[in-house]
Amino acid sequence: MAETTTATTPEAPDVPEGGVPEREVVDPAAWTCPAPLRDHPTVVLGHGGGGALSAELMEHLFVPAYGNPTLAGLGDSATVTLGGARLAFSTDSYVVRPLFFPGGCIGDLAVNGTVNDLAMSGAQPAYLSCGFILEEGVELSVVGQVAQAVGAAAEAAGVTVATGDTKVVEAGHGDGVYLNTSGIGLIPDGVDIRPQRAVPGDVVIVSGPIGLHGIAVLSLREGLEFGAGELASDTAPLNGLVAAMLGVTRDVHVLRDPTRGGVAATLNEIASASGTGVVLTERDLPVPEAVANACGFLGLDPLYVANEGRLVAVVPRAEADAVLAALRAHPHGRGAAVIGECVAEHPGTVVARTAFGGTRVVDLPLGEQLPRIC
Amino acid sequence: MAETTTATTPEAPDVPEGGVPEREVVDPAAWTCPAPLRDHPTVVLGHGGGGALSAELMEHLFVPAYGNPTLAGLGDSATVTLGGARLAFSTDSYVVRPLFFPGGCIGDLAVNGTVNDLAMSGAQPAYLSCGFILEEGVELSVVGQVAQAVGAAAEAAGVTVATGDTKVVEAGHGDGVYLNTSGIGLIPDGVDIRPQRAVPGDVVIVSGPIGLHGIAVLSLREGLEFGAGELASDTAPLNGLVAAMLGVTRDVHVLRDPTRGGVAATLNEIASASGTGVVLTERDLPVPEAVANACGFLGLDPLYVANEGRLVAVVPRAEADAVLAALRAHPHGRGAAVIGECVAEHPGTVVARTAFGGTRVVDLPLGEQLPRIC
Numbered sequence: 001m002a003e004t005t006t007a008t009t010p011e012a013p014d015v016p017e018g019g020v021p022e023r024e025v026v027d028p029a030a031w032t033c034p035a036p037l038r039d040h041p042t043v044v045l046g047h048g049g050g051g052a053l054s055a056e057l058m059e060h061l062f063v064p065a066y067g068n069p070t071l072a073g074l075g076d077s078a079t080v081t082l083g084g085a086r087l088a089f090s091t092d093s094y095v096v097r098p099l100f101f102p103g104g105c106i107g108d109l110a111v112n113g114t115v116n117d118l119a120m121s122g123a124q125p126a127y128l129s130c131g132f133i134l135e136e137g138v139e140l141s142v143v144g145q146v147a148q149a150v151g152a153a154a155e156a157a158g159v160t161v162a163t164g165d166t167k168v169v170e171a172g173h174g175d176g177v178y179l180n181t182s183g184i185g186l187i188p189d190g191v192d193i194r195p196q197r198a199v200p201g202d203v204v205i206v207s208g209p210i211g212l213h214g215i216a217v218l219s220l221r222e223g224l225e226f227g228a229g230e231l232a233s234d235t236a237p238l239n240g241l242v243a244a245m246l247g248v249t250r251d252v253h254v255l256r257d258p259t260r261g262g263v264a265a266t267l268n269e270i271a272s273a274s275g276t277g278v279v280l281t282e283r284d285l286p287v288p289e290a291v292a293n294a295c296g297f298l299g300l301d302p303l304y305v306a307n308e309g310r311l312v313a314v315v316p317r318a319e320a321d322a323v324l325a326a327l328r329a330h331p332h333g334r335g336a337a338v339i340g341e342c343v344a345e346h347p348g349t350v351v352a353r354t355a356f357g358g359t360r361v362v363d364l365p366l367g368e369q370l371p372r373i374c
Numbered sequence: 375m376a377e378t379t380t381a382t383t384p385e386a387p388d389v390p391e392g393g394v395p396e397r398e399v400v401d402p403a404a405w406t407c408p409a410p411l412r413d414h415p416t417v418v419l420g421h422g423g424g425g426a427l428s429a430e431l432m433e434h435l436f437v438p439a440y441g442n443p444t445l446a447g448l449g450d451s452a453t454v455t456l457g458g459a460r461l462a463f464s465t466d467s468y469v470v471r472p473l474f475f476p477g478g479c480i481g482d483l484a485v486n487g488t489v490n491d492l493a494m495s496g497a498q499p500a501y502l503s504c505g506f507i508l509e510e511g512v513e514l515s516v517v518g519q520v521a522q523a524v525g526a527a528a529e530a531a532g533v534t535v536a537t538g539d540t541k542v543v544e545a546g547h548g549d550g551v552y553l554n555t556s557g558i559g560l561i562p563d564g565v566d567i568r569p570q571r572a573v574p575g576d577v578v579i580v581s582g583p584i585g586l587h588g589i590a591v592l593s594l595r596e597g598l599e600f601g602a603g604e605l606a607s608d609t610a611p612l613n614g615l616v617a618a619m620l621g622v623t624r625d626v627h628v629l630r631d632p633t634r635g636g637v638a639a640t641l642n643e644i645a646s647a648s649g650t651g652v653v654l655t656e657r658d659l660p661v662p663e664a665v666a667n668a669c670g671f672l673g674l675d676p677l678y679v680a681n682e683g684r685l686v687a688v689v690p691r692a693e694a695d696a697v698l699a700a701l702r703a704h705p706h707g708r709g710a711a712v713i714g715e716c717v718a719e720h721p722g723t724v725v726a727r728t729a730f731g732g733t734r735v736v737d738l739p740l741g742e743q744l745p746r747i748c
Contacts (some may be wrong), residue, residue: 061514129452139416139417164440169746
């Protein structure tokens with residue numbers, strides 16, 4: 001498909017002898033609400049970035065095609081009922097490059113990612129599927145290392161890999177290993193955690209330092225060094241952390257793991273789904289020095305960098321101290337901090353109070369600053 | 375990874391100045407039972423073929439890594455219990471080339487494939503996930519057509535696409551669209567359908583003509599023509615057919631859809647899991663003339679060619695007539711036929727009575743005759 005990469009600079013259409021420009025048989029302009037997609041007649045990397053382009057693809061292409069408005073819900077997983085059981089169901093594909101990075105590899109990333117998507121609905125993750133797309137010629141020892149990482153991460157998270165599948169594509173048509181994990185978990189009675197539940201007055205908490213995964217992968221890929229010792233992915237299963245929070249209160253309004261698009265994308269989705277405003281205090285953001293240095297050097301904003309072992313919690317102010325204490329008592333939540341609040345002003349918009357006393361709007365990113373970090 | 379394509383003819387290892395050959399840090403020879411894998415230090419296309427190489431990868435690499443012996447069960451889906459509900463859970467990735475072929479495309483193939491894997495345990499498929507790995511530069515109209523096919527196939531099968539994910543890889547690292555579908559369904563009370571349940575005396579039924587999907591895709595890909603009008607993929611959802619069978623008897627022993635590796639691989643897996651012998655009668659196999667012509671021309675055996683809308687049923691002899699009638703009364707089962715029986719002789723082995731009165735052993739294929747047909 002390399003021949004069709006003229007995503008943003010399409011050539012003028014051929015004009016046949018009759019003088020009428022040739023047209024595609026399938027015309028994106030005929031889709032439900034074509035405007036945003038018409039600007040991008042071909043897929044660009046940003047469509048996989050978890051930002052505005054991803055959201056447009058979902059809204060204007062997938063939801064109309066599937067005829068399922070509930071798919072448009074912005075949760076990390078779907079809530080479905082089957083045989084009387086209320087289940088969370090989620091899927092994610094992983095195309096991270098390189099396959100191995102400080103702090104993890106595509107295998108534990110894929111397990112933790114789906115475990116976390118399930119946990120963000122309050123579910124207890126139970127069973128995972130694992131589908132490999134292997135590239136012909138990749139060493140079996142590499143596949144073995146990835147599979148071992150899948151197994152170890154599943155054991156650490158307390159979930160079972162119940163079913164799997166392996167396909168192989170010809171050399172040159174992949175990147176060694178692509179991985180898909182899907183998962184199901186049971187949502188406890190009385191738990192109702194979803195982005196729509198944020199209300200003015202709620203407190204916004206993040207469970208630890210942000211930006212580590214994205215910067216760790218980028219640094220390795222581009223051969224950059226920013227305080228090497230500190231820079232390892234934060235990939236971790238968050239179901240234990242969620243259980244700890246639910247142990248002190250069932251009244252958690254929203255949980256999300258800020259992966260692609262970072263904390264900025266997550267907060268924008270919460271603001272948009274709930275119709276509340278969100279105000280961040282920049283100086284309260286737990287940004288590790290190595291991440292801050294790397295972001296400064298590269299012109300990135302840590303709010304937009306992916307995390308793989310952090311969660312954002314929106315809780316009633318009355319529960320905030322108890323939730324914060326529960327988070328900090330858990331190994332994956334030691335660095336938890338209050339970073340902002342939900343407000344009635346500027347509904348749907350995220351604003352940051354800067355270190356200099358001003359404010360700035362924190363937009364939904366268009367695509368992603370760092371492609372292929374998960 | 376194009377540089378590591380020396381799958382079957384690896385170059386001699388570099389010998390550093392010290393004179394000792396370099397060795398991998400991770401040594402496949404150290405795995406649980408390394409013998410079969412040591413012959414294939416890198417991934418070959420056959421590892422994705424659903425035959426002996428796939429089985430070795432499962433047995434010697436994935437099962438030890440995941441530490442989950444139940445994964446080794448040969449069913450198309452896992453049976454798990456969650457919140458008191460008995461569920462089937464399955465996953466499959468799809469890398470078919472080309473994306474569109476007579477009778478379908480990667481979108482409906484992916485929906486029907488997972489619907490069928492769930493249905494083969496007797497489950498009523500309910501919810502699917504759909505994960506896209508898109509290649510930068512692929513036209514959005516192509517993605518839209520695939521998504522429309524996903525939606526239409528889900529509607530036809532009576533399932534809901536509940537959750538999804540989209541990743542994008544750089545141009546040259548994919549084939550336009552790779553797709554993963556996972557699914558969950560509810561297994562009715564009193565239904566116990568699995569390969570281990572075949573017993574001598576059971577009758578083997580196939581629900582219709584075999585070999586159409588594999589030959590249709592191959593013909594298109596290679597530009598061959600064999601009675602073009604007839605050659606379209608059989609891709610179809612089989613949950614309705616399974617419901618029709620269960621409507622006449624709950625005592626169905628085994629159901630499998632003979633996809634990769636064809637009817638031969640499916641029957642070998644049933645024979646191996648149950649420890650019965652299987653005897654086929656070649657002249658009873660419903661092989662369409664166009665498939666027979668193509669197989670003759672290409673030196674293929676229709677028993678090994680993939681199907682995407684057929685099932686193999688193993689049922690007690692007393693139920694065979696009723697099951698056959700129920701199949702034939704359904705649009706997807708009109709061509710159903712008895713093709714063989716389970717016997718006490720040659721346990722674990724599949725034998726075919728040839729048209730000339732002899733017999734031949736029908737082996738588990740090593741890899742796949744036709745790579746990337748699903």
